[in-house]
Amino acid sequence: MDAVRRLMKFLHTMGAIxxxxxxxxxxxxxxxxxxxxxxxxxxxxxxxxxxxxTWIFLPSLALVxxxxxxxIAVHRGFHSAGWAWVKLATGILIFEGGxxxxxxxxxxEAKRSAAALAGQADPATLAASLGPERNTLWVLLxxxxxxxxxxxxxxxxxxxxx
Numbered sequence: 001m002d003a004v005r006r007l008m009k010f011l012h013t014m015g016a017i018x019x020x021x022x023x024x025x026x027x028x029x030x031x032x033x034x035x036x037x038x039x040x041x042x043x044x045x046x047x048x049x050x051x052x053x054t055w056i057f058l059p060s061l062a063l064v065x066x067x068x069x070x071x072i073a074v075h076r077g078f079h080s081a082g083w084a085w086v087k088l089a090t091g092i093l094i095f096e097g098g099x100x101x102x103x104x105x106x107x108x109e110a111k112r113s114a115a116a117l118a119g120q121a122d123p124a125t126l127a128a129s130l131g132p133e134r135n136t137l138w139v140l141l142x143x144x145x146x147x148x149x150x151x152x153x154x155x156x157x158x159x160x161x162x
Contacts, residue, residue: 036123112125
């Protein structure tokens with residue numbers, strides 16, 4: 001059973017590294033993205049962001065959540081640990097925010113910018129989601145950092161389970 005706990009901890013940590021790294025990379029790309037008037041460069045950056053959201057952000061998010069849930073399931077000490085349940089609740093918020101505020105909009109903007117580059121969509125419809133994406137990323141990065149703090153320091157948070 002100890003090997004399973006260590007595996008869950010390893011997977012959870014690797015997922016958190018990928019998740020937070022993907023968020024940081026997306027923030028950097030948002031900051032260097034050219035305006036939609038430079039359509040070729042904008043479409044390239046948005047395509048890269050869509051790929052990061054699909055191939056790094058989303059799998060890392062799934063890994064961190066599943067490994068965290070399994071860690072709670074296999075480690076009896078976590079059943080009554082308030083910090084673990086706070087991490088679970090905030091993890092669900094990250095999951096929701098990741099899908100609604102990051103994954104979907106980034107994939108959609110990548111498709112729209114590619115279509116605009118091909119002359120199949122109006123470039124004036126681009127870049128509407130930049131501000132909300134940036135804000136969502138900063139909030140999710142802050143919550144993910146708080147989750148790391150909870151996991152490292154494991155504060156005593158009152159929880160009464162009978």
